[in-house]
Amino acid sequence: MLHSMSTPVSTIRNLGPAFEASCTAAGIKDAETLRDLGPDAAYAKILATGAKPHFIGYYVLVMALQGRPWNDCKGAEKAALRKRFDALKTAHRPAPEHTLDQLLDDIGVRKP
Template sequence: MSDPISSIRNLGPAFEKACARVGIRSAQQLRDMGPDEAYARVLRAGTRPHFIGYYVLVMGLQGRPWNDCKGDEKKALRQRFDAIKASVTAMPETQMISDLDAIGVRVSPDDLKPV
C-alpha cells in the first residue's frame, strides 16, 4: 500500500482531498510529479490560489517545516507561484462551484430542474 499524501510533512487531509480530486492519490505520486505540476492541477480543478499553500507544499516535499521558507528563497517561490497561477485558467463553472463550496452552498443538478 502506498503512503497517503497526508504522510508528507505539512500536508493534511484538506490537501489530500484536493489531490484526490485531480487523480493524485499517493505521496510517491506527488513526489514524482513535483510541487509545480501538482499545484497547477489542483488550481485547474478550482482550488483558489494561495501562496502560503503553495510554499507549504514545496517545503513539505523537501521535508522542511512549513515556515522555513525565507528571504531570497521565498521570493523565488513567489515568482514560481505567480507563474503557475497565471498559467492556470479555471473554467467559469468550476470556479463558481469552488466559490459556492467556499461559502458552504452547493446547488445540485436536481435543484435546477423545472418542477
C-alpha cells in the same frame, strides 16, 4: 511511475487531510505520485480542478516535499517561490465568467 505501495499524501509532514482531498480531486492518489510530480506540476493539477490559488499552500507544499518545516521559507528563496507561484496562478487562471470581465481584461482595467 507505478508504485507497489501507496502512501497517503497526509503522511508527508505538514500536508493534512484537506490538502490530501485537493490532491485526490486532482488525480494525485498518493504521496509517491505527489513526489514524482513535484510541487509545480502537482499544484498546477490542483489549480486545474478550480481550486483557488494560495501562496502559503504552495510554499508549504514545496517545503513539505523537501522535508523542511513549513515556515522555513524566507528571504530570496521565498521571493523566488512567489515568482513560480505567480506563474502557475497566471497559467491556470480561470476564464472570465462574463463578457464584461473579458472586455475589462482585454483593455487592461483589471489586474491579471
